[in-house]
Amino acid sequence: MKFDELGLSEPILRAINDMGFEEASPIQEAAIPVMMSGRDMIGQAQTGTGKTASFGIPVLEKVDSKNYATQVLILSPTRELAIQSAEELHRLAKYMHGVKILPVYGGADMMRQIRGLKDGVQIIIGTPGRVMDHLRRKTIKTEDIHTIVLDEADEMLNMGFREDIETILDQMPDERQVVLFSATMAKAIMDITTKYQRDAQTVKIERTELTVPNIDQYYYDVRRKDKTEVLSRLVDFYAPKLSVVFCNTKAMVDQLVENLQARGYAAEALHGDMKQAQRDRVMKKFRAGSVEILVATDVAARGIDVDDVEAVFNYDIPREVEYYVHRIGRTGRAGRAGRAFSFVRGKEVYKIKDIQRYCKTKIVAQNIPSMADVQAQKVDKVMDGVGAIIDEGGLRDMIDVIENAVNMSDYTAMDIAAAFLKKALESAQGSGEELEEKHNSQARDKGERKHKDRDRRDGKKKRDEKRKAQSRRFDEGQVEEGITRFRMSLGKRHKIRPNDIVRIISSEAHIPGKAIGAIELRDEASFVELPSDMSGQVLKSLKKAKFKGKKLGLELAFRN
Structure with a gap:
């Protein structure tokens, strides 16, 4: 089922399209309509089936962006899952102005979380222990909460959070929707559903046997800007007869094909924006061997049934574990040898670990071949x-x-x-x-x-000089070309800090922190520099923004 068949709002559909999703997964197709109806629900599905979007999309559809009170509480077993879920909801809420999402978990600065909560947060994603701490401090208000989601409930119970979960649920309003996701339905899970849910509908997605064929699997730590070069080097090193390269978005498929063709490789694209006649023509050339590298999205690649594929490359790590199995199953067919290569960076290594755990397979870390090796x-x-x-x-x-x-x-x-x-x-x-x-x-x-x-002292001296130069630049009204300077009516006296400014701009205007330039704090005001092409978006989004109950008072100071 396509997402536009689920009755979703235009901002959510735009965000889904940006994320590269082409159609709903089985759990999303089944769970989204039930959650949007307001009915309590039990979702039984394993990790890696698209659960986060299954509850993330409905809660975003139900949130009132004009009401800054907490309306949704999502409980997660670990800080990693809480952060991961928050990141996905931020991507889904990309075009929804005024919606704030905050992960809260142990081990992080409590005071920073309290400041974030005081600013107004509609959706909280947290671990049970830290949510309990905030409830005791009364820094999480429950009056407006209408939806509670227990994500990976079986894991939370296995970790000993049952008492915390029940204490939290006891403090929720009587009129609320309780949604529970779990891979298993143990007695403890059923006890919670019986006690805290009313006429819950069960949505069960049968567990697919996540096993992979006998394929050599490797992963490489690769920066995004180096991916095309590393792919080229691996193709040269292993010289597979035919290769399939998977990307998560149609735009990335087109960009990569263009880059590979510029390097002299016989590469073609396969994705959902292509007409059937185009797809058939590409596949005919791929089977004939005149196209050696096929770059595809997951949905478009479902029709690939070619025995001579010797290598599969995960240019982007798949969002779901099942997709990984489908992808690498394109190679190693008919008794032939096959290889699968995955490119990861930073915390994506955790996804490799998830894949290994759920598929009971081994993915070996490899060094990138040197030019001498090639x-x-x-x-x-x-x-x-x-x-x-x-x-x-x-x-x-x-x-x-x-x-x-x-x-x-x-x-x-x-x-x-x-x-x-x-x-x-x-x-x-x-x-x-x-x-x-x-x-x-x-x-x-x-x-x-x-x-x-x-020689750290020299380094400190240089930083001090740089700060003084920056301050002089602000005083003299200098600004680089393509940069706009904004003035805020809050300064040191109001206890605002540079990271507060970055957080407010990032969350309200959906601008990445790395795009935010120099910040200068004065006693009564603050100045921040941003790319000029974002100035309209910033002014519009931060018109009513507040810090500790006081309006930011954002205005244009200087544009170049």
């Missing part, structure tokens, strides 16, 4: 081909040509052989020198950092 592999392949030609025989005429060339020039037979080898290698040569230089540069940077650490 070159040696190419030489081996060329020499294997040369050996096969020699074994076939029939080279008498070619030997005569070489001997004539040696007799009529200063070249030796070895010179000619080396020239032919070089020509053969250049025809498949990648552009890996760029990444190689990056790695060398990183090593040099580490050495430089060690040197700087030995």
Whole structure:
């Protein structure tokens, strides 16, 4: 089922499209209508089936963005899951102005969470222990809560949170919707549903057998900007006959195909925006081998049934565990060998661990092949081909040509052989020198950092000078081209800090923190610099924004 068949609002559909979702997963298709009806629900589905969007989309549809009171409480077993769920809800709420989402969990600064709650938060995602702390402090108000979600309820009970969960539910309003997701339906789960739910509808998605075929699986720690280069290098190193590369969005598919074609690879795209005739034409070329690399989204790739696929690349880690199984199942068919490669960065490593746990498989961390490795592999392949030609025989005429060339020039037979080898290698040569230089540069940077650490006083002096220069720049009204400076009517006297300003702008205007420029705090006012193309969005979104009950008073100060 397509998402636009579920009766969702336009802002949510836009966000879903940006995230690259093409159709609802079974749990989303079943759970979203029940939750949107307001009925209590028991959702039985394992991790990796799209549960977060199953409850995230309905709660966002039900939230009143004009009411700053807490309206939704989502309980998660771990801080990692709470953060992950908050990030997904932020992406889903991308075009919903005024909706605030806050994760609360143990181990984080309590006072910072309290400040965030005082500013007004409609959706709280938290671990039971920290939510209990806030309820005791009365920093979470329950009067307006109309929806409570227990995510991975079985895990929370296994971790000993039953008493906390019941205490929390006892403090919720009588008129509320209670939604529970669990992979299993143990007695303790049924006790909670009986006590705290009314006429709950059960939505059960049968567990798929998450097993993977006998395929060698590897993952690489790769920065996003290096992914295309690493993909090229792995294709050159392993030289698979046919490859399928998976991306999470249609836009990424098109961009990657363009980059691969520019590097000389026979690559084509396959995604939902293509007409059926286009898809059929691409698949015909892929089966015939005139297209060696097929770059696809998950939904579009369902029709791929080609036995000769020797490698699958997860350019983007799939959002659901089941998709990983479907993806790598494209290789290793009909008894053939197959390889699967996944690119991860930072906390995405946790997704690899989830996949290994649920699929009972092993995904091995690998180092990116160096250019020397790639070159040696190419030489081996060329020499294997040369050996096969020699074994076939029939080279008498070619030997005569070489001997004539040696007799009529200063070249030796070895010179000619080396020239032919070089020509053969250049025809498949990648552009890996760029990444190689990056790695060398990183090593040099580490050495430089060690040197700087030995002279911290100089570093502090430079930072002080930079702050003074920045302050002078603000005083003199200087601003870089393409930058707009805003003035806020709150300053040091009002106890506002730079990270408060970043948080407010990021949450209200949906602008990434890295886009926010210099911030200058004065006693009675503050100044912040932002890209000029975001100025309209910022002014509109922060018109009514407050900090500790006081209006920000944002206004344009200077534009260049």
